[in-house]
Amino acid sequence: MKTAELAEALVNWLRAAKEEAGAQGFVLGLSGGIDSAVVGALCRQASPENTLALIMPCQSNPEDAADARLVAETFGLNYRVVSLDRVYEGLVATFLPSDVEGRPAVPAEATKIAMANLKPRLRMLTLYFHANLYNLLVVGTGNRSELTVGYFTKYGDGGVDLLPLGDLVKSEVRELARHLGVPEKIINKPPTAGLWAGQTDEGEMGLTYEALDRYILTGVADPDIREKIELLKARSEHKRSLPKIAVFSREG
Numbered sequence: 001m002k003t004a005e006l007a008e009a010l011v012n013w014l015r016a017a018k019e020e021a022g023a024q025g026f027v028l029g030l031s032g033g034i035d036s037a038v039v040g041a042l043c044r045q046a047s048p049e050n051t052l053a054l055i056m057p058c059q060s061n062p063e064d065a066a067d068a069r070l071v072a073e074t075f076g077l078n079y080r081v082v083s084l085d086r087v088y089e090g091l092v093a094t095f096l097p098s099d100v101e102g103r104p105a106v107p108a109e110a111t112k113i114a115m116a117n118l119k120p121r122l123r124m125l126t127l128y129f130h131a132n133l134y135n136l137l138v139v140g141t142g143n144r145s146e147l148t149v150g151y152f153t154k155y156g157d158g159g160v161d162l163l164p165l166g167d168l169v170k171s172e173v174r175e176l177a178r179h180l181g182v183p184e185k186i187i188n189k190p191p192t193a194g195l196w197a198g199q200t201d202e203g204e205m206g207l208t209y210e211a212l213d214r215y216i217l218t219g220v221a222d223p224d225i226r227e228k229i230e231l232l233k234a235r236s237e238h239k240r241s242l243p244k245i246a247v248f249s250r251e252g
Contacts, residue, residue, distance in 0.1 A: 003175050003176055003179040004179060006172075006176060007042070007176060007180060010042050010164050011042055011045045011046045012046075013164065014026070014042060014043060014046035014047070014139070014162065014164060015046045015047070017137065017161075017162055018046065018047060018137060021137055021161075022135075023136055023137045024050045024134060024135040024136060025043075025047040025049070025050025025051050025052070025134070025136050025137075026043040026046070026047055026050070026051045026052070026136055026137050026138075026139045026162075027051075027052045027053075027054065027127055027130050027131050027134070027136040027137070027138055027139070028043060028052075028053055028054070028127070028138070028139045028140075028141065029053075029054050029055075029123050029126075029127055029141065029157075030053040030054065030055050030068040030071060030077070030079060031064060031141070032063070032064035032065065032066070032067030032068040032070075032071065032186070032189075033064075033067075033141075033186065033189070033191055034173060034174065034177050034182065034186055034187055034189075034191065035141040035142070035165060035173060035191075036068075036071070037071040037177060037183075037186050038141075038165065038173055038177050038180060038182060039140075039141045039164060039165060040053050040071055040072070040075055040077050041075050041180040041181070041182065042164055042180070044075045044076065044077055050134075050136070051077060051078065052078055052079070052080065052130060052134065052136060053068075053071075053072050053077045053078065053079040053080075054079065054080055054081075054082055054123075054126060054127060054130060055068040055069065055079055055080070055081045055082070056081075056082050056083075056084050056122075056126055057081070057083050057084065057085065058084040058085060058088050058119045058122060058123070059085055059088060059089075059119075065081070067185065067186055067189070070183055070185070070186070071182070071183070071186060074181065074182070074183055075181075080130075082126055084119070084122050084123070084126065087122060088118060088119065088122060091118060091122075092115055092118065095114075095118075096111065096115075117153045117156060119156075120152075120153040120156030120157040121153060121155060121156040121159075123156065123157070124138075124155060124156050124157065124159040124160075127160075128159075131161075137161040137162055138159075138160045138162070139160065139161065139162045139163075139164065140157060140158070140160030140161075140162065140163045140166075141157070142157060142158065142160075142163055142165065142166060143165040143166065143168050143169065143170055143172075143173050144165070144167055144168055144169050144216060145169045145170045145209055145212050145213055145216065146170075146201075147163075147166055147240065148212070148216055148233055149205060149207070149212065149229060149232035149233055149236060150232060150233070150235065150236020150237075150239045150240070151201065151204070151232075151236075152239065154238070154239045158239060169209075169212075169213040169216055169217060170191070170209040170212070170213055171209070171210070171213045172213075174187060190202070191209070205232070207225065207228060207229065211225050212229060215229055
């Protein structure tokens with residue numbers, strides 16, 4: 001399918017999903033990255049009057065919020081800035097166990113991951129609050145590459161109603177971004193979830209999107225890359241599945 005046809009198909013898919021759900025429109029998180037830029041552009045076309053983009057800084061790089069504003073202005077998106085800094089800091093202070101001297105009572109690596117995952121979960125709460133206020137569907141920004149290896153936070157950025165990019169690998173998202181007119185600055189910036197200073201997607205995954213996309217689309221990869229992808233996929237299977245239900249026989 002040509003990129004123009006793909007864009008049209010995704011816009012039509014979003015419109016149909018909105019109508020089926022009886023929703024007024026869409027709400028999405030605008031991070032300043034390529035995926036959310038593409039989703040914002042598609043939602044704007046599918047529901048011009050009722051697409052709300054939320055910029056949700058949470059101890060984030062200020063440049064990301066500036067890039068998110070650039071995307072919103074480029075596509076004429078209605079947007080709101082909701083700072084989560086104080087909420088995040090308050091929850092960390094409340095949640096984090098400490099010893100009698102006030103030092104964290106859990107390993108540093110566990111603390112880092114738990115605190116990092118709290119950010120996308122706060123954003124999920126914020127998105128659904130606005131979705132409830134205005135009868136909107138929450139549109140996620142995850143792509144097939146990330147979904148395959150579980151590079152998303154369970155009940156965080158994985159907690160959404162729709163995933164228009166869920167069948168597109170990262171390279172396909174880039175092609176779509178250029179077709180839609182996403183600013184080159186956004187297309188070319190290193191992908192990051194903004195979880196901590198200097199964090200990048202590829203650095204955290206330990207894989208390049210190029211190698212990951214190639215394996216997903218063709219099954220071709222160096223043995224060590226193949227092994228890593230399959231291990232990540234297996235470990236994250238629970239993220240892509242509904243909760244397990246214990247089923248018991250009522251006989252006897």
